[in-house]
Amino acid sequence: MKRDTAIGVIGFGNMGSAIALGLKDRHRVFIYEKDPAKITGASGVTALGSIEDIIDAAQTIIIAVKPQDFDAVLEELRGKVVHRMVISIAAGISTGYIEENIGDVPVIRVMPNLPASIGMGMICLCKGRYALETDLAYAQKLFDRLGRTLVVEESQMNAVTAVSGSGPGFFFGLIEDKPEGEWAVYGTNIFTPLLIEAAREIGFSQQQAQTLAVATTEGSLALLRRTRLSPQELRRRVTSKGGTTEAGLETLARTQSLVQAVRAAAQRAEELAGGN
Numbered sequence: 001m002k003r004d005t006a007i008g009v010i011g012f013g014n015m016g017s018a019i020a021l022g023l024k025d026r027h028r029v030f031i032y033e034k035d036p037a038k039i040t041g042a043s044g045v046t047a048l049g050s051i052e053d054i055i056d057a058a059q060t061i062i063i064a065v066k067p068q069d070f071d072a073v074l075e076e077l078r079g080k081v082v083h084r085m086v087i088s089i090a091a092g093i094s095t096g097y098i099e100e101n102i103g104d105v106p107v108i109r110v111m112p113n114l115p116a117s118i119g120m121g122m123i124c125l126c127k128g129r130y131a132l133e134t135d136l137a138y139a140q141k142l143f144d145r146l147g148r149t150l151v152v153e154e155s156q157m158n159a160v161t162a163v164s165g166s167g168p169g170f171f172f173g174l175i176e177d178k179p180e181g182e183w184a185v186y187g188t189n190i191f192t193p194l195l196i197e198a199a200r201e202i203g204f205s206q207q208q209a210q211t212l213a214v215a216t217t218e219g220s221l222a223l224l225r226r227t228r229l230s231p232q233e234l235r236r237r238v239t240s241k242g243g244t245t246e247a248g249l250e251t252l253a254r255t256q257s258l259v260q261a262v263r264a265a266a267q268r269a270e271e272l273a274g275g276n
Helices: 014-023 051-057 067-077 095-102 114-118 133-146 154-165 167-175 180-201 206-227 231-238 244-255 258-273
Strands: 006-010 028-032 060-063 085-088 107-111 121-127 147-151
Touching (some): 006 014, 006 051, 014 028, 014 114, 014 133, 028 051, 060 133, 067 095, 085 095, 085 133, 095 107, 107 133, 107 154, 114 121, 114 206, 114 231, 121 154, 133 147, 154 180, 154 206, 154 244, 167 180, 167 206, 167 231, 167 244, 167 258, 180 206, 180 258, 206 231, 244 258
Parallel strands (some): 006 028, 006 060, 060 085, 085 107, 121 147
């Protein structure tokens, strides 16, 4: 199916706003956010008043809401998104779960990381049962605007969360006590090889592991330079309570092993995914 240039984004938090603002130069972007205060000052995008308005406005719909709001959004999409593509950035929610709740529509699952907010992300994608290769290629082209993209199998997405999703948090945690002048050298010479090793340990090929690790390190360094925020603050921003990064950081503090931290994050991702 040929898709027009209209993109609908449901949710305008950190990642939703990064996606919307990253796409606005080449697409008509419509957003819906239940908290209007989050939209204040946003330019180049069109705010709509409901999810139904988003469905009417766009053929491609990106769900970027908090986990506790996800099922409510699926309920509103159920039976209404025929001939549309749905893209989800929710960690741990399978394409099959989404399809069961909204119908036989093309679904693409995406895992971006925090550096996507400055166009330096590592973004992994996989497709659901009803999505075609052309749907996947279209989604990949969209997210190429936010950084490096990699297509993986859905069975690898929880591992992706542990490596590139939580990776920036591990990097920020490890450099907190280092002088700024050492960050880049540490990232290139020590952190990246260790993250490659960790990615290999949980099942990625050498090429996949290198892509994930290099992009994660480069994006994290770029985020530090661009935002001028401290490693401590950026670590806090990427660490959700009870999430994969928190689990990995707790293991890192205890063992001083990045490989074990990534394993712990991957295990937590599996637990969070549950039956989805």
